[in-house]
Amino acid sequence: xxxxxLAGMLFIVPSTVLITACYFVLFANSRxxxxxxxxxxxxxxxxxxxxxxxxxxxxxWVSENAREKLTGKGGIYISVGRRMAIKENCPGKRLKxxxxxxxKKPTVPKGAKTN
Numbered sequence: 001x002x003x004x005x006l007a008g009m010l011f012i013v014p015s016t017v018l019i020t021a022c023y024f025v026l027f028a029n030s031r032x033x034x035x036x037x038x039x040x041x042x043x044x045x046x047x048x049x050x051x052x053x054x055x056x057x058x059x060x061w062v063s064e065n066a067r068e069k070l071t072g073k074g075g076i077y078i079s080v081g082r083r084m085a086i087k088e089n090c091p092g093k094r095l096k097x098x099x100x101x102x103x104k105k106p107t108v109p110k111g112a113k114t115n
């Protein structure tokens with residue numbers, strides 16, 4: 001197991017803590033009778049759940065993509081105008097030109113003379 005997969009799995013711990021805090025906020029929210037505090041409790045619980053979801057997704061991204069992005073094993077991204085071209089990390093491979101979307105191959109009309 002690589003260090004990046006382990007780092008991605010470690011994001012489960014803060015997600016669990018946030019979900020547990022959300023549960024206790026909702027439990028305390030059910031015990032109060034003040035409408036303002038109930039609304040505040042629901043808002044805090046919603047933000048805690050969204051935070052847990054975001055942290056979990058960040059960990060998932062790290063475990064799946066960080067090795068390729070940080071070590072360069074997924075290729076080097078080279079900017080070509082508005083589009084991106086990928087050059088493999090293999091010696092001897094050349095970068096293929098990337099044409100813009102609007103560029104098309106020129107066509108020769110029938111019967112026209114070419115030099």
